[in-house]
Amino acid sequence: MDYQTFQPRPELSPFIKCYWTLESPEEEIPQQQTIVPDGCMEMIFHYGDLYRQYIDGKAVTQPRSCVFGQLTQPLVIEPTGTTGIFSVRFQYEGFIPFATIPIKEMDDKAISLETLFGEDGTELEKNVLESKTATEKINTVEEFLLKKLDAAAIDRVVQSTIDTILTANGQISIGELSKQTNINRRQLERKFSSAVGLSPKQLSKTVRLQATLKLLLNKEYTTLTELAHESEYYDQAHFIKDFKEFTGLTPKEFYGENLKMSSLFYGTN
Template structure:
């Protein structure tokens, strides 16, 4: 159950990273999936059956059919309640800002229904996308909706954009001090800017990108030593690597490398 990925219109590329669809029958749908933080926010439309979110071992909630998922700082466990049919808008790390009318920082690890974001217009676009007959129709609907709301392109912050690019290009291997010096900005100011525009601190985004890069190595390369993997990704030592890995996946590297190895493919939205 791997997503199909689609590029956004060039007028939205600064804000939207990609679209993707995920479909499965009941027979090939895993019982539970773990969404691992990747530094982006997503609009999710379940045109198939909906999902349940497991908050912990004893608590769970039924997710809305259409919602925004805020920045994740921990593993987010979901369970499909039937046939999966999902259309996802994956924003750039700072890409949701022009469309936000609520505090991005305050919706970390939270599913926000579309009507809470956009009122009646949110309800209407959700209904249209759920009733659409094809991915191309869904993309056309959401792009028209987003372009109509893209009224303040100046809301992008050049320092934030530059720092995000640095973090991505370096696979998260810069410290916050190095990032603030590179952009000639006070560390606290940089953290404040990130918090309000991305919903994560520079340190959180760097840790997220680094763990994502590590996961891609696990999924695409034959790894002979987890210790070597830790040092290749510039973790201080193996203990530091294990701590960060468990923080984001809920598992140790050894546990993940076993039966759980392929689970992140389900929600891996990179080609």
């Protein structure tokens, strides 16, 4: 697999975490991959063959181009041939200025660009897929997003809450977040979910698990007890419960799975 990342221009960095490309030849026997929630939405363009995704055990072919909403559960995908993907990974709340439907309605769904942006989305797909290099693809997407950008759409309370969650590495309660923002708990949860697509608690658990995944994939532990302690879980049972919720597997089962894509996305920084 050839995986590369690229940084956005400065005026888009508050909204875009990075761009990435992934290329891989066709596999003789296609391998399913588990994608673990990471709290970020993605705008994906398949310039290679399409991918299947499995929802409730049923195979669904992803659109040629789409925005994938927040994952609230592990996503199983499988290549149908040669992989060629260009993707825009948004910041946690980064897609809200560009959204044309409520963010929460996009959870666990791949929404086509045509559905989201009409003819503009169709034109964007055409232009990106016809671009020969990653730089050309990035320039095309950035011109599109800058035209759509409404900088006032990012809520300062939401941004502050995200910053607090990241600083605490996900180890903070909704009660403490409510206290720090001086906003009623329910009001904060509604405001946050409408901007991010996840509740503050869901994002906190996701951020915490991502740090744990990096330790796991980089083999920076000797026992699961040590891993749970390093990630400051209350006990090993609590750690395994949260891990299985986000990956669909226990830590031991997860490490035995095909982790090529997880290692690319989460194993290194």
